[in-house]
Amino acid sequence: MKSQGKVAALFLLPYLLVFLVFRFGPSVAGLFIGFMKWNIVGDAEFAGLANFKKLFNDPIFWVSLKNTLLFLLLTLPPLIVFSLLMAVLLNQKLRFRNAVRTISIIPYVLIPAVVGIIWNWLYDNNFGILNYYLKLIGLGPIEWLTSEKWALFSIALVTVWSYLGYNMILYLAGLQDISADLYEAAKIDGATGAQAFMRITLPMLKPITSMVITLTLVNTIQIFDQIFVMTNGGPGTATLTIVQYLYGTAFQNYNLGYGSVLGIATLVILIVFVQIQSRLLKLDD
Amino acid sequence: MRTKRWLASFLIVMLLALPLAGCAADPKQKATNSPASANNGGSGKVVNIDFWGGWTGPDLNTMEGLVNKFNQEQSGIHVEFTSLQWTPLFTKFLTEMKGGNPPDVLVMHPFELGQFVEMGVLDSKPIADVGIETVNYSSFAWGGTFYKGEQYAVPLDVHMHGLYYNKELYNESGIANPPLTGDELIATAQKLTIDNNGKHADEEGFDENNIVQYGLGFSMNHHVFYQIYALLNQQGHNPFTEDMKAVELDEDKMANAIAFLQDLVFKYKVVPKGEKSPVDDFMGGKVAMFIDGPWQMPKLEDSNIQWASAPYPKVFDKSAAWGAAEILTFPLKKDNDPEKAKAAIEFVKWLDNNSGEWARSGQLPSSNAGMQTALSLEGREAFINSLDNSVLLPSHPKAAQIFSSTAPSPILTAAQDAILNNKDPHEIAKQLKKEMDSLLQE
Numbered sequence: 001m002k003s004q005g006k007v008a009a010l011f012l013l014p015y016l017l018v019f020l021v022f023r024f025g026p027s028v029a030g031l032f033i034g035f036m037k038w039n040i041v042g043d044a045e046f047a048g049l050a051n052f053k054k055l056f057n058d059p060i061f062w063v064s065l066k067n068t069l070l071f072l073l074l075t076l077p078p079l080i081v082f083s084l085l086m087a088v089l090l091n092q093k094l095r096f097r098n099a100v101r102t103i104s105i106i107p108y109v110l111i112p113a114v115v116g117i118i119w120n121w122l123y124d125n126n127f128g129i130l131n132y133y134l135k136l137i138g139l140g141p142i143e144w145l146t147s148e149k150w151a152l153f154s155i156a157l158v159t160v161w162s163y164l165g166y167n168m169i170l171y172l173a174g175l176q177d178i179s180a181d182l183y184e185a186a187k188i189d190g191a192t193g194a195q196a197f198m199r200i201t202l203p204m205l206k207p208i209t210s211m212v213i214t215l216t217l218v219n220t221i222q223i224f225d226q227i228f229v230m231t232n233g234g235p236g237t238a239t240l241t242i243v244q245y246l247y248g249t250a251f252q253n254y255n256l257g258y259g260s261v262l263g264i265a266t267l268v269i270l271i272v273f274v275q276i277q278s279r280l281l282k283l284d285d
Numbered sequence: 286m287r288t289k290r291w292l293a294s295f296l297i298v299m300l301l302a303l304p305l306a307g308c309a310a311d312p313k314q315k316a317t318n319s320p321a322s323a324n325n326g327g328s329g330k331v332v333n334i335d336f337w338g339g340w341t342g343p344d345l346n347t348m349e350g351l352v353n354k355f356n357q358e359q360s361g362i363h364v365e366f367t368s369l370q371w372t373p374l375f376t377k378f379l380t381e382m383k384g385g386n387p388p389d390v391l392v393m394h395p396f397e398l399g400q401f402v403e404m405g406v407l408d409s410k411p412i413a414d415v416g417i418e419t420v421n422y423s424s425f426a427w428g429g430t431f432y433k434g435e436q437y438a439v440p441l442d443v444h445m446h447g448l449y450y451n452k453e454l455y456n457e458s459g460i461a462n463p464p465l466t467g468d469e470l471i472a473t474a475q476k477l478t479i480d481n482n483g484k485h486a487d488e489e490g491f492d493e494n495n496i497v498q499y500g501l502g503f504s505m506n507h508h509v510f511y512q513i514y515a516l517l518n519q520q521g522h523n524p525f526t527e528d529m530k531a532v533e534l535d536e537d538k539m540a541n542a543i544a545f546l547q548d549l550v551f552k553y554k555v556v557p558k559g560e561k562s563p564v565d566d567f568m569g570g571k572v573a574m575f576i577d578g579p580w581q582m583p584k585l586e587d588s589n590i591q592w593a594s595a596p597y598p599k600v601f602d603k604s605a606a607w608g609a610a611e612i613l614t615f616p617l618k619k620d621n622d623p624e625k626a627k628a629a630i631e632f633v634k635w636l637d638n639n640s641g642e643w644a645r646s647g648q649l650p651s652s653n654a655g656m657q658t659a660l661s662l663e664g665r666e667a668f669i670n671s672l673d674n675s676v677l678l679p680s681h682p683k684a685a686q687i688f689s690s691t692a693p694s695p696i697l698t699a700a701q702d703a704i705l706n707n708k709d710p711h712e713i714a715k716q717l718k719k720e721m722d723s724l725l726q727e
Contacts (some may be wrong), residue, residue, distance in 0.1 A: 039379075124561055251376045
């Protein structure tokens, strides 16, 4: 048994090393840099809590936080609900279900920059295909990416389109793990399809749901690529999220100290949300 | 239990996320020339030097060709060329500088010079050894190589806004010449803006909701601010200086500049609101004219469009167009290797002497000799003619922040408030001054 543990540790070692060097180490360093005034090139000067104080008095941070939370609100519920519904549907014996499953995952496979470029064309105010059809039915044109009112929603829509298939695959795997005996027994007891879904499917999928929510939280709170390609944080600051702001602060303005504090803020927000979801789903039960 | 749960959350987030480790953009556009140590045929020592630039479009191929040519022409120096997008390029530069291994030659724009000089990462000493003289360059390009009276760079090229137009669409609408003034621009654009019933923007019954061809296009990003900057200068006002501590902005003149651009979109309806890619719309026949820089020319040369160019129109009292440049700098090297320093100077001299070939990239060479080559190429003349009227943004130490092209940026907010949100021009002017002053005082 002991030697098995050693073998397991050996298998884990390469990943752990990479994790420590490229993720944990820089993260801890980021924590220290948060207390510094540093422009990469010069010597870092100790700045005490100045960067943290700035965070609370920085109106742009609060705008980026509001945008990030709004983006989460726009993407998380549909990414959970619709992916589950799709998974339940594609778990039935339907024609072409394998083809539909494959097609569903394609948006996730595309790199976000490509997704951004494709949707930039579709969303074009004047010559985009979406506004073309909207105009045909007497609606629109909608200023998808160039209006402060619509821009964040438009990017949220693309994000849902992009990640839905991936979440669906996770749910599908979870559904296939649920024993058919349970549904058989429920049927004998006279349970309806809806009752079986509520009493068997949803509770049995709790661990998968937790994982899907955690992954979605991490992906959406850290959203960067699509916004970078589609709106670059604009118009104005309408789509400026915390990570977008972090990038500009640290790598465009070379303010590593404040950039690190924005990173710490992102980490704290993520931990709080993961906590909330774990409490809501009562995973310890 | 509670501690355990929080610890678990922390570890999950750490495993999945990378918020503190930074998110430096993936240099997807990287282009490199790997060293060929056998370059000298096995005899003599090859000095390898690094040359970094921020080209990602068709101009990248032209520069790669130039570097390859240099490497083939002689055997003592091998240039390893790296090109990334500008923002990750400068982040990489500063990181490598900290690590003691910066490139030997780095390309940047004049407005970025001040911040890097203030950081102490550029060396002005090699400039004297390159042996350049002011008489051989346009004064516009030459001026962009100085910061606080000291020369830190060798001019490579210049670029400015100009007006491209579709000659076939001009003929169809009976337009003989491109517009030279603001009024002519509006009138020409109205003639070229057509709805789905064939009516023009200045005709009774024109349907603004079903426009099939717009008269004019321009990028609705930070380039709108560049146009505002040109229009301020056309009114004899340039509020931005190398050493400003606050922006001395004439609100009325700023409002005039903004209002002119807003009217093109919201009053005359000759510019598509929220336009993303004017050059693509132009090539697709959806806009008849567009305002952009000379770097678009290689793309147009590869298309079937019958195009020509004209200088940026004179809307107010004076002619002025936003302009910028690319300059060759020498990062400060801690190792101080004299052979590398000499090789870097040789390479920069060679690039300077061969800048005529660089004209094919669309960029206009800074040297008079290179400019002559550019003159012989289609479409360049109009841009070259507006060289004396072009205005650079100043090389302020905080230029990266105050003139940033990505949000949150004062100039981007002003540009988009003007052209996308149609906000009051005076309010935009006030907001711009407030945001810039705040950054300048930090």
